[in-house]
Amino acid sequence: MSKQVSSKKRTLLFVAFGWVLLILGDRVGDLELYQGSFVATYALAITSIILLTGYSGQLSLGQSALMAVGAYAGALTIFNAGLHPVIGLFMAALVAGVFGLILGLIAARLSGPYLAGTTLALAISLPTLANQFPILGAEEGIVFDVGLPPARFGEDFSQYKWFFWISALASLIMVWFIANLLSTKYGRTFRALRDNPIAAELSGINVGRLKVTAFAISSGVAGLSGGLLVMLISGVSPSAFPLSLSFALLGGAVVTGLYNLKGVILGGLVLVAIPEIADSLVSRIGGSEGFITTLPGFLVSALLILAVVFTPNGPGHLIKRHHKK
Amino acid sequence: MIRNKSMKRASLVSAVIATGAMVLSTMPAQAATPGVTASEIKLGISSPLTGSAGLSYGKVPGAMKAYFNYINANGGVYGRKITLISRDDKYLPTLAATQTTNLVLKDNVFALVGALGTATHSKAYKAAALAKNNVPDLFINTGFSGFTDKTKYPTTFMVLPTYAMEAKVIAKAIKDNFPGQATFLVAQDDEFGSDGVAGFKTAGHTFSAAPILYPQGSMTAARAEAALTALGATPGKPVIVLFGTTDVTATILKAAEKLALTTKFTWYAGSVGADANTLLALGVKPTTIDGVITASFMPDAKDMTDPYVKQFADINAKYNKGITFDNYVLAAMNSAMLTVQALRAAGKNLTREGVISAIENKGAKFASAGLVPLGYSPTSRIGYNGYWVAQLNAKGEAKPYGGKLVIYSTDSGAGAVAVSTFVRPTMPKNGIPTNS
């Protein structure tokens, strides 16, 4: 469907959406702004997964590692090199992208579970490496400080609003960029690759090169989201990117549709909202200590399973089927 | 009956004034302070409830709630009931940041208590803008000395002695009791391990080999066996200091059992990893635990002759059914008792600034189970600032090393380790503080 939307229309759509967010940002409280920032960040991370897995067909269990690479690159740029936060975010994407390029060269030869295993091993190893080099700050990590909002925005402009503006803007721009990319010939080639690699190869597409490109771009996007994430927690540390983050992002991507970008915001919302809802539901029900502790995890997992069983191709398909009736 | 109109008006006015005065005197103006109403004080805690860290620390919020419920049943704090809102952060900095922000912005808590972990809390503190919102951050569950920095953490009060302090006390104990023996350190490769390493350095203690630093989760049985086999070649009876969590202490001790090296070494288990109950539950033999030296600042949870321990154990039995009383529960209830005293000391007109200055000015005199002094003052955010050296026996009880209780007091820096003459304040009757 995105093929039918012209790029001009798309740009307008994004700008309009951006304005909506801007206005919304003025109406809601700090807590919603903070949660919104996480939604934007996770939406961006899910975008990287959709690009890599949904479009180029490579299953990675290690997006958290790529986010970590971006996060550390960004933190080092701001803290150690003393450069402007925007450069920090840019470096986050760039360094992660280069890392992804190298990784992609290895990954391109691997398929299915082999790639999954490799990315899994990467995800558990990378945090340890951060402990190896003192410049990376060990467990306490490095501060990632985007600074206070500019004075000209006034007293009432809270730090959370500033976070929201930065993360929403960065995500919007990046998702717009990727959406454009996928609507071009590139997008069609990716889909050809995903649906039938052999046929793609036969029709002259350089499958290997395409896979590596996808990996690099996806890693850049993931790196940027990593930088945004540590901006929200004011610092990077190894424990901020556990394996469970990779799994959660993958789950979010599947739940909201792996095959096109339309669902990414929903995916981000799900990742933020579902644990919250589970928590408040449990505190309202009450019960024994053991019940209260284990129920939220149970609910989140159950929802994930239901989503996979009933809408494995994303809720979009469900709506389409409904309309056909 | 008042017939006269003006008299009627006058009596009406005076009635209003009288009522107003009564109302105002019992209900201080609280509109501005979040988390406090005439009947309730809301406190918040972000800590690991699930996941591997939840194993050791999952009991903390429940234990604190139990103590608060006991106080609520006995009049609360000046008539206000304490509600503790507990959120699970699974020991992840991203979750700690969001959960702490939730506690402040959504749950509108008056203060935070017992926040857990260094990487987690340092991120959470900034993310939830605790400094800007002046949210009191009381009695945090971590020994990382960086939290005593008032410029970075203006509303934070530690309670645990720092890991650096513990290292210095252990260093002195080794020097006094095991001179001439080789010494080795096995520490977790993160902030608490490195805090300890720094402490040993400050104390002037050099180990016989470079410390074995293991990334969290990597100390498997195989690694422990390899390490001990290598160390087992050292002549004499070396001292091995373990600065890790209880599961790692258990793994290493079990490896020693396998290699028949339990008596080859003198074992020193850092306080974070020395809970005897847990060690036994994890399969370490009682004979192995017998003789392990550790440092503590609290009485042992098995010592029912201690009035604080007995009182907390009783509260646990009534208000925390189903949970075994152990050192974690003891420490949590102790922090809850400190919290109640802090709230009381701030007065009936409860404000955030008030509670902070109350701890600064009166905190050092609070009653608590701790056997070492509290270091709160207008310039210091340090809680307990000392340790006593203990030895475990086969029953898992911690008794004073050498038979006599000696309390050491020190700082996280270059200050000396001195014997302290501190005498613990008597426990308030029935464990219910009446301070002001």
Place this chain on the structure above:
Amino acid sequence: MTEFITAVLTSLSSGAIYALMALAIVLVWRSTRVINFAQAGQAVLTTYIGYTVIQRTGSYWLALVVAVISGAIIGAVIDRFFMRPIFKRVKSGPIVMIAPVVATLGLLGIIQAIIGFIWGLTNQSIEAPVSTGGYKVMGKVIAFSSYNLLVLVAVAIAMLLLTILFQRTNIGLALRASAYSPEIARLSGIKVDAVRTLGWAIAGASGGLAGMLYIPGYFLYPNAMDLLLVFGFVAAVIGGLESLFGAVAGAMILGFAINFSTTYISQKLFFPTAFIVLVLVLLIKPSGLFAAKKSRGA
């Protein structure tokens, strides 16, 4: 010299442990083409069941049998009522590979929550059935005990039995055929669905064995086998995912690599070694060391 011997012995023990999990993973893969992340949860669950048996009867061996049987039952139930509906809905595209992964991850979460609710979140331990004290060789105690020997023997027997099952029996043939080419298998009269459930049952039983052999050397809590799952998976991939022998070989290679690198270079290499070994192996042979043919590209 002692350092070297210890490294070899501990590598054998670690390798055997990884092999237990790798076998279960390869079993599910070979019979259903799914990577089952819930394996860690299933194995822990059956071990808790075994723990309860020990509490009641005091017998480890009885608990072992119960754990294996319940592992089989749980595995079968999961396939029949959980994986089958998913496969019915998901037919093509990368989602075929991913949906089961995400679904089994969700299942892992549910199992761990259930365990936490029933048995509480505290540590427990299971005592080993045989001595865990190291053998005495030439007057010195080595880092190898009867218990380590038991695990090694159990892994070897399991591998042999399972290989015989897969290569020499009709059921084994049916299992392989159903996984390799379900449509053709169905055409030749094989009840593909039932056979697949059997595959999950066998894998579940193997996981039950893994748990009861692993936990006594460690401790029991809901996340106890998470790390083992990761290393087991890596080991299986190194070995090629296609052969049970490959799973064991891959596990041994991984065990040796990790123990030697951490002993001789740095303790900090514990996790990175897994990644490095995996990448090296896959660079040389993208479908793993012992895969007989080029990867079909799942």
